[in-house]
Amino acid sequence: MPDLPIMIDLPSQFQLGEWQVDVRQGTLTRTGESVSLPGLSLALLLALARRAGDLVEADVLMAEVWPNQIVTDETLQQRIKLLRKALQDSREAPRYIATVRGRGYRLLERPQALAVQRVAVEPMTAAPTAAIAQATAQVTAISRPRFWPSWRMGMMWLLAGVLLVLAWLSFRPADTREPDPRRLIVLPLTLLSSQTADQVVADGLTDQLIQNLAKTPGLQVIARTTAMSFKHRPRRVAELAAELGVGTVLEGSVRRRAQHLEVTLRLIDARNEQVRWSQRFDGDGRGLLLLEQNIAAEVAAVLGVRLASLPVGQTDEDAYRYYLEGRQRYMRYTAADNAAAQALFRASLVRSPAYALALAGLADATSQAVYQFGAPREQLAEALRYAEAAIAVAPGLAEAHKARGLALDLQGHRKLALESYRRASQLSPNYADALVNEAIVLRDAGRLAEAYQTARRASLLDPLDPYAYLISAQVLMGAGYLQQAGEVLNQVRRHAPDSAITQTIFCGYLVEAAELARAATECQWLTERHADYAPAWNQRGDLAMYRGERPAARTYYQRAAEMGKGDDAAYASLRLALLEPGRPSATLLAEVQSRAAMAPEDAERQYQLALTLAHGQQADAALMALERALALGFSERRALRVDPIWAEFQAQPRFRTLMATLERHLATERQKLAPLLKAGAG
Structure with a gap:
């Protein structure tokens, strides 16, 4: 940078x-x-x-x-x-x-x-008395450190960078009780000095406080995405209580005075806006790890709970600082920052080879580099080794189990990944990222009711983060609750009208609802607005193909294929090949078979193999591959009904039997979802 x-x-x-x-x-x-x-x-x-x-x-x-x-x-x-x-x-x-x-x-x-104002930034001495105008997010495609197969694509990371003000969507469970004092938000610590290096300290302390308090049973801690969204849009405590249902707010500031670091914190009761606890911590800028742990322990004590033990492995002050900076760089999600994050995590490990948090961070950054930035797939094995080394050092570290789950997820080992995500959630009850990843795996396995419940848990912890809401919408679409799915998507779209991932899912929703003309209009707008977003071009290509517009589909897939490495480009290249007359080449078939073999639990890859075999008129092999995909959770009924590759199969008894099996499974999931929707889910 x-x-x-x-x-x-x-x-x-x-x-x-x-x-x-x-x-x-x-x-x-x-x-x-x-x-x-x-x-x-x-x-x-x-x-x-x-x-x-x-x-x-x-x-x-x-x-x-x-x-x-x-x-x-x-x-x-x-x-x-x-x-x-x-x-x-x-x-x-x-x-x-x-x-x-x-x-x-x-x-x-x-x-x-101005004449009546001082130039220096004033310390935070009271809750803001006025709010900056509510942000209307300008959202585009991004990637997060969580694995998100899209509605149309299978293995796609959630590509959406968002600052959403979703508040509570209409399907949120009604809650008329007073805010719970143990439901807590840690607001971003304000930097009151002009030394930009200290911003890493301020953001790092905020992040670590959230993570460590989140591991404490008895507390419900608002997750990082929601908390950090208030960095540039302050809110009165009463507004936070109403918007997020929190009963307690932790806010504060970081200031550099010569060689000394001053951290001032206040714990505020959101019910009456009274300060319950305040304290200033002074130091020489060293001892940040001990400082953060002392703060977390004192906050927990004020709230009447005991801070959970924090197994992070052996570390020293320099290693901790390298870790903090590496985590901040990692969460910017660019190729350059990812490389810098890996270097910083490695520097941390040079100082403290048994530092489990740095090992987990390196595992996550390595996994991200493989999927998002086209690093060799072999590096996923390295990521898994880093995560398992972190677990060996600190078996109770939630971040390590989540990192292990991510590496396994990307390798296609979904059952093992699910176990790791669930272990992370057990160790850190407020770990929204682990819950979202768990919901995605459940959704892709066709376990829609479980996926919906898990996504709802994540949205309660991270209410301003759209990802869990979008998973819920996709689950509802898959189960045939199109009206409810549309309501969720429309609310997200109102808050983030330029969100590429939301609009892409909305286009898929219109296809599922058989509104193809409107879907074409929305997809055209999407690609005009986000011309560098491959999933949008793939969605538009799918729609054109479903409508019999093969030349247009070829153009759209070509645009997606030109956008680099990754599953989006691979899918587009496969579709381009399948648009050509005649049997697929032996090279293409071998490549698709290899991808399916490398991820035997990935329903989308098995489905792509089925498509390739069907195009090559290998009916028996195609139906066997389709049967495997359905058994693994593939559930896109619309694609099976309207994709021209399956046109010749529609009347075949075996194909119709597979479709009937899929319909029965979705009907069962729909029945499981019905009481959740009626009760407001949760």
Whole structure:
């Protein structure tokens, strides 16, 4: 990642050219005019204003404005466009924001303190009295450290970088009780100094507090995605209580004073906004691991619970710092940051070879590199070894079991992966990532009711994260509850109208609902908006093929195939080959057979083998492969009914028997889901 320009501190109000910026209110004001800024636009303006006059690289802006998410250049460009519109600026003749082609942006005006304001950032001494305008997320494709096969594709990571304000969706269980004081959110610690290196400390302490408190039985800790979404959009404590159902809020700040680090924390009762506990921790910047553990133990004690033991393996202070920075880089989900994260985790292990958290982090980063960035598949074996080494050092470390599950998942060993995810959830009752991964494996195994229950548990812990909601929608689609699935998807789409993954799933929903004309319109919009998102082109290709538009399907698959390595490109290449007349080549068949053999529990790969054999008119072998896919959980009825490759099989008794078996299984799952939906699920 490029070096950061020197940053300046900003007051809560400042002058920028003709505009007066009010950070707390999220407004731009000048004579006779006031403009409200969405949260992301405000965050982008502040990121530029802190480095006014300097070139700010696009990667720096994306990392700061969309923390822990991956967004494309197009997302940043669209947000810059919206910010320019608010400032009434022009790209061709800029007064405020200049584009440095191919590199980033520069704020031309320098912020000036208002006469009644101090320039220095003030410590957090009270809950924010006004909220920044609610963010309308500018969302695009990203990858997360969790495995997400898509509605149409099988093995696809969840590619969505999001800052969603979902609140509680309509299918959330009704809860009229007072907020539970043991339902807790840890807000991102505010950095009150201009040393950018300390941001890693602030974010790292926040992350570790969430992880360690989450392992404590008796607490219900809001997961990291939801917590970190408040980094650039403060909320009053009462608003957090209403929005998230939390009874307790932990907030605070980190400040550097010469060589000393000052951490100030407050625990607030959300029911009456009274401070239950506050404390300042001072140190020389060393001893961060002990500091974080002491804080977690004191918070747990105030809440009347005992902090769970924290098996992390042997480590020292430098190893802990390397781990913190490596985790922050890993969660940015870019190729460069992934490589940096692996290097930092390795540096941590050089200092402390038995540091289980660093081993687990290296396992996750290695798995991510294989799937998302095209690293050799053989590295999954390395990832598994790192995870199992972490478990050997610290058998009770949830992160290690989740990392093991991810490596096994990507290798196609779904049953073993499911065991690892469940073990991680047992060790850390609030581990939303492990629950989401578990829900995905259950869904792909055709265990829809279990998948729905598990996804709902994850959404209770991470209510502003869309992933669990999208899994629920896919489960409902698969079981034939199309109305309920549509309601969930429409709510997510209202909150994140530009989310590529949500829109792709919505297109699949329209296909399942047989609304092919509308699906074509939505898919066209999707590929125009997210031209670099391979799953969107594959979805559009599938739709064109189902409608008998083979030339168009070939064009769309070609676009997806050109976008690099990974399962999305592999699927597109397979579809292109199957669009050609005649039998598939021996090379293609051998490749598909090899992929299926490497992942014998992967229903999608078995289905792709069935497609290839069916296209080659090897009917018996094709039906055997299809039977295996159905037994493993493949349940896309619409594809089996409308895919032209299966056209000649529709009247065959064996094919009809397999379809009847699938329908019976889905009917059973539908019956299991019915009482969950009636009760609100959970």
